[in-house]
Amino acid sequence: MFGNGIGSLRVLKRVPGEEAPDRVIWEVSGESGNKWYRAQVSVSSATSYQLVFEGIVGSNSLGNIAIDSVSFVPGTCTITPQTAAKNSGDCTFEEDSCGWTNALPVDALDDFDWARQYSYSVSGPATDHTKGTKEGYYMNLLSNPQAPQRGGTRAWLISPLFSATGRTRCLSFYYFMYERSIDPAGPSLGSLRVHVKSAAGEAGGKITTLWRLHNHQGQRWQTARTPVVMGSERAAPSSPYQIIIEGIWGDGRVGVIALDDISFFDGDCSSHPLKATAVIGECSFDRSMCDWKNNTEAPPPILELGAHRTTTKFTKHDLSAQEGLTWRLASIISRPANLQDHTFRAPTGYVFFDIFNQASAQSPILRSPDFAASQNDASCLSFWFAPFGRGEATALSVFRVELTPPEGEKEQRLLIWKMATKKFDTSRPDWMYGQVSVATLTAYRVEFEGEATDGGFALDDVTFYDGNCQTRPERAAVEPPPSEKF
Numbered sequence: 001m002f003g004n005g006i007g008s009l010r011v012l013k014r015v016p017g018e019e020a021p022d023r024v025i026w027e028v029s030g031e032s033g034n035k036w037y038r039a040q041v042s043v044s045s046a047t048s049y050q051l052v053f054e055g056i057v058g059s060n061s062l063g064n065i066a067i068d069s070v071s072f073v074p075g076t077c078t079i080t081p082q083t084a085a086k087n088s089g090d091c092t093f094e095e096d097s098c099g100w101t102n103a104l105p106v107d108a109l110d111d112f113d114w115a116r117q118y119s120y121s122v123s124g125p126a127t128d129h130t131k132g133t134k135e136g137y138y139m140n141l142l143s144n145p146q147a148p149q150r151g152g153t154r155a156w157l158i159s160p161l162f163s164a165t166g167r168t169r170c171l172s173f174y175y176f177m178y179e180r181s182i183d184p185a186g187p188s189l190g191s192l193r194v195h196v197k198s199a200a201g202e203a204g205g206k207i208t209t210l211w212r213l214h215n216h217q218g219q220r221w222q223t224a225r226t227p228v229v230m231g232s233e234r235a236a237p238s239s240p241y242q243i244i245i246e247g248i249w250g251d252g253r254v255g256v257i258a259l260d261d262i263s264f265f266d267g268d269c270s271s272h273p274l275k276a277t278a279v280i281g282e283c284s285f286d287r288s289m290c291d292w293k294n295n296t297e298a299p300p301p302i303l304e305l306g307a308h309r310t311t312t313k314f315t316k317h318d319l320s321a322q323e324g325l326t327w328r329l330a331s332i333i334s335r336p337a338n339l340q341d342h343t344f345r346a347p348t349g350y351v352f353f354d355i356f357n358q359a360s361a362q363s364p365i366l367r368s369p370d371f372a373a374s375q376n377d378a379s380c381l382s383f384w385f386a387p388f389g390r391g392e393a394t395a396l397s398v399f400r401v402e403l404t405p406p407e408g409e410k411e412q413r414l415l416i417w418k419m420a421t422k423k424f425d426t427s428r429p430d431w432m433y434g435q436v437s438v439a440t441l442t443a444y445r446v447e448f449e450g451e452a453t454d455g456g457f458a459l460d461d462v463t464f465y466d467g468n469c470q471t472r473p474e475r476a477a478v479e480p481p482p483s484e485k486f
């Protein structure tokens with residue numbers, strides 16, 4: 001594109017017979033010198049289509065636009081040159097961050113930043129993914145080997161606003177997750193997660209996880225993919241959404257979490273790698289309870305504040321006794337026996353209840369979202385729990401609640417897993433692993449129910465795997481009722 005009268009060069013996707021106008025999928029404007037440049041863009045379509053190269057004359061007719069060597073290669077690519085990407089979300093990070101931004105400190109959504117940088121250390125990626133050279137840029141989760149980030153601290157990279165059309169898009173990118181020394185015993189490098197956040201409408205502000213990967217994945221760039229569906233007939237077609245790429249450090253870890261070459265195309269794709277697919281009902285209780293809810297029935301009323309605040313009988317102790325009857329997120333000022341989070345060894349980041357010296361046993365309930373019936377027989381509920389008991393009987397039970405009981409029958413609530421604390425020393429609570437099979441042929445939800453007069457349980461990293469599993473710990477197994485025995 002050479003000459004001072006150069007306007008624009010565009011690539012349009014045209015679907016013959018469709019009323020919708022041609023869609024611009026690539027566009028550069030202005031003069032770029034007497035020289036050839038390589039350009040690329042992902043093209044996808046469920047139906048037949050045509051591509052159109054459109055040249056637009058600028059302020060005068062002095063200049064030439066030329067194209068050559070058009071070819072098609074299977075697979076996805078990030079729009080090149082980067083200026084042709086506009087607000088598509090594609091980014092090679094070679095020139096800037098293409099509208100992807102760090103969360104603003106004022107919004108207090110995260111703790112530190114992603115940095116756009118090139119290779120500078122031996123442990124990080126030796127090259128970026130786009131150019132495969134030391135000079136190529138990528139986004140790097142900030143770290144300092146001399147002062148590693150605290151476990152559970154996170155940085156958000158936020159996309160430009162996209163409009164939700166109800167059509168599926170596929171997001172792909174490359175990640176580099178490397179740790180020099182791997183600790184097989186527990187929380188390790190950290191996590192990389194992709195969320196979608198609706199900016200408006202019915203679900204305004206709601207964050208849904210699409211893709212997540214934990215810990216060391218090898219010392220190389222690897223490909224990631226996830227489908228993104230936003231919008232539906234119920235929502236306004238233009239209600240915008242954003243993609244959030246979240247990096248989280250494990251405790252005191254020295255390693256690399258980096259990403260490069262983000263690209264989108266219209267159409268569906270399968271999540272890749274498969275293990276990174278987000279799981280409904282999964283929660284690591286970092287800063288929210290996800291879709292889990294405290295469902296404790298009718299807790300005693302909170303003492304009302306007196307007319308004169310100075311003479312109120314409402315004390316700190318009453319408040320903590322009241323709070324103890326519910327499942328809630330741990331906080332620095334309210335957590336059991338300084339117990340650390342299981343996921344990242346963060347100071348907080350799990351859910352718990354702590355009942356303080358009650359005359360009769362209390363039973364706080366934590367309720368999962370509702371799960372639809374599945375074609376698989378069962379899924380394996382997996383979680384970490386930590387008991388801390390002072391009283392006689394402190395127990396944790398898991399119930400499966402049938403959401404579509406046979407007509408005329410009451411809601412069925414079946415005990416499937418139970419641990420009582422009198423069986424172990426709980427002076428210093430520690431995380432233990434639990435799992436149990438849950439029947440999934442009919443719609444259901446899961447409930448964790450505590451039971452204590454003086455003590456409680458913490459819970460973290462709840463997730464589900466396909467298929468049956470053995471009950472763990474073994475002593476938590478519950479004899480099935482006679483009707484379910486073969």
Ligand SMILES: [Ca+2]
Pocket residue numbers: 092093094128129130131136137138260261
């Ligand atoms: Ca790059």
Ligand SMILES: [Ca+2]
Pocket residue numbers: 284285286341342343344348349350460461
């Ligand atoms: Ca956690």
